[in-house]
Amino acid sequence: MNTEQVAQKVVELVRKQAWHEALDALYDKDIVSVEARTMDGSSPETRGIDGVRGKVDWWLENMQVHSFKADGPFVAHDRFVVQYDADVTDKNSEKRMQLSEV
Secondary structure, eight states: OOHHHHHHHHHHHHHTTOHHHHHHHHOOTTOEEEOSOOSSSOOSEEESHHHHHHHHHHHHHHEEEEEEEEEEEEEETTEEEEEEEEEEEETTTOOEEEEEEO
């Protein structure tokens, strides 16, 4: 697959919230995921497919998703970004929030 094809497949799968399918089909075992910041002060960097799968599992266990939107992809050469917007409720605090990230 070229970059455009990978980008389109990522968007297709995340729009269906098929997180594990996207990880298994498209991501390298040595993936590095970097958050802009963390809520608990821990490292914003997660390395490896198992670590990223753990982040996905945490999200699924802790967030009630009311709506989720993926815009893009926006492809440039060998890279791409996707704009994600979510309306969620934290299951523990019952706080509803809107999240947006690229």
